[in-house]
Amino acid sequence: MNRRQIAFSPPDITSLEISEVIRTLESGWITTGPRTKLFEQKIAEYCGTKKAVALNSATACLEASLRFLGVGEGDEVITSVYTYTATASPVCHVGAKLVFVDTDKDSFEMDYDALEQAITEKTKALIAVDLGGVMCDYSRIFEIVDRKRALFHPKNKIQESIGRVAVVADSAHAFGAERKIGGNWKRCGTVADFTSFSFHAVKNLTTAEGGALTWNPIEGFEDEWIYHQFMLYSLHGQSKDALAKSQLGAWEYDILSPAYKCNMTDIMAAIGLKQLERYPGILEKRHEIIERYDRTCDELGVFHVEHYGRDHISSGHLYLARVSGTDEMGRNDVILRMAKKGIVCNVHYKPLAMMSAYKAMGWRIEDFPNAYAYYRNEVTLPLHTKLTHGDVEYVADGLREVIKEICGESGMNCLNGCRSQKSESIMKSCPNERKV
Numbered sequence: 001m002n003r004r005q006i007a008f009s010p011p012d013i014t015s016l017e018i019s020e021v022i023r024t025l026e027s028g029w030i031t032t033g034p035r036t037k038l039f040e041q042k043i044a045e046y047c048g049t050k051k052a053v054a055l056n057s058a059t060a061c062l063e064a065s066l067r068f069l070g071v072g073e074g075d076e077v078i079t080s081v082y083t084y085t086a087t088a089s090p091v092c093h094v095g096a097k098l099v100f101v102d103t104d105k106d107s108f109e110m111d112y113d114a115l116e117q118a119i120t121e122k123t124k125a126l127i128a129v130d131l132g133g134v135m136c137d138y139s140r141i142f143e144i145v146d147r148k149r150a151l152f153h154p155k156n157k158i159q160e161s162i163g164r165v166a167v168v169a170d171s172a173h174a175f176g177a178e179r180k181i182g183g184n185w186k187r188c189g190t191v192a193d194f195t196s197f198s199f200h201a202v203k204n205l206t207t208a209e210g211g212a213l214t215w216n217p218i219e220g221f222e223d224e225w226i227y228h229q230f231m232l233y234s235l236h237g238q239s240k241d242a243l244a245k246s247q248l249g250a251w252e253y254d255i256l257s258p259a260y261k262c263n264m265t266d267i268m269a270a271i272g273l274k275q276l277e278r279y280p281g282i283l284e285k286r287h288e289i290i291e292r293y294d295r296t297c298d299e300l301g302v303f304h305v306e307h308y309g310r311d312h313i314s315s316g317h318l319y320l321a322r323v324s325g326t327d328e329m330g331r332n333d334v335i336l337r338m339a340k341k342g343i344v345c346n347v348h349y350k351p352l353a354m355m356s357a358y359k360a361m362g363w364r365i366e367d368f369p370n371a372y373a374y375y376r377n378e379v380t381l382p383l384h385t386k387l388t389h390g391d392v393e394y395v396a397d398g399l400r401e402v403i404k405e406i407c408g409e410s411g412m413n414c415l416n417g418c419r420s421q422k423s424e425s426i427m428k429s430c431p432n433e434r435k436v
């Protein structure tokens with residue numbers, strides 16, 4: 001096999017995006033303006049919501065939704081420990097108490113029973129994470145928050161109108177995902193009360209940095225008014241944005257609150273508009289790559305996330321696989337062996353309770369055994385639309401070779417293949433070894 005270099009997730013930028021960025025630079029308007037507004041409109045149309053707001057990151061979108069809800073000191077917000085810090089840090093930014101729950105056994109999804117138990121009189125919101133592009137079980141999440149209505153004490157009119165713990169979706173990975181809810185297919189963005197998407201450089205759809213927020217109608221509050229609140233939030237609380245101020249004689253503005261600065265620029269939106277035009281093709285290509293990886297993993301007995309099922313269609317963002325029975329050392333051995341073939345793999349995620357900042361808050365990984373068990377043998381394969389057909393074959397073949405090097409000919413399906421393997425740590429922990 002000729003050695004190739006397979007990057008983990010390079011951006012997929014074509015001449016379409018480049019020309020649109022040049023047109024934007026030449027247009028005389030490079031910050032938030034007509035292209036950002038059009039991008040927001042197109043995102044809303046794609047998701048099937050009335051409106052969307054585009055900001056400079058998904059992190060800003062999550063924080064904006066918590067601030068809009070009036071979540072702050074004295075409140076609690078629950079989320080999964082199995083995620084990236086950007087899900088949790090906005091809770092800290094607004095001054096609320098962060099509450100982590102474990103994942104379900106052998107799953108990267110939150111343990112919904114643990115979620116229900118974690119809801120207290122102080123809980124104002126929960127953040128569900130659509131990891132890898134697979135939407136969470138929102139039917140179950142809404143049942144839980146409905147059951148806990150009696151515990152909910154609203155602090156303001158918005159919370160009063162929602163009448164229960166608010167459901168915020170961290171859908172950084174899940175733009176374009178769908179899930180069957182109550183018998184109907186629903187697109188990500190229309191399910192949770194608020195949904196935040198990331199357009200960071202490694203995401204399915206990129207604006208280099210960037211994010212978008214959608215929301216479901218809130219009784220008693222016009223969508224236009226809600227949108228305006230996000231505009232104020234993201235641009236210094238200024239009563240007029242730069243475009244409105246630039247109209248003849250319209251210089252005067254007020255500052256309504258000492259707010260934040262996290263608006264999207266028209267240069268970013270220019271990239272996003274062209275990516276959005278290409279997005280159905282991008283999703284299709286991801287689907288094809290996933291099917292190819294699935295075949296290899298199934299053959300080798302390597303567990304992998306189910307991206308496409310009877311009740312869900314993922315956006316196919318991350319290919320999470322698990323080398324069952326091994327530990328962190330054995331997993332890292334797989335990643336190193338893949339690296340020697342020029343294939344960059346990754347891990348999603350080291351649970352937040354293992355990270356210094358969250359450990360300093362008192363979180364201990366021992367309290368999250370399922371998340372730890374998932375993390376310890378998780379390997380994420382490169383999945384992106386710059387991969388050629390040959391690259392995909394190369395990654396699949398590379399994985400097959402590595403697993404066979406370690407486990408013998410029958411891969412993870414081995415009954416006694418582990419006896420011949422070279423990795424001590426896998427040998428010690430291989431469940432099949434115990435069966436022999």
Ligand SMILES: Cc1ncc(COP(=O)(O)O)c(C=O)c1O
Nearest residue numbers: 057058059084086087172198200
């Ligand atoms: C699960 C998750 N949530 C949120 C974010 C934050 O996205 P952004 O970089 O757009 O703020 C990321 C980014 O990687 C993520 O993986």
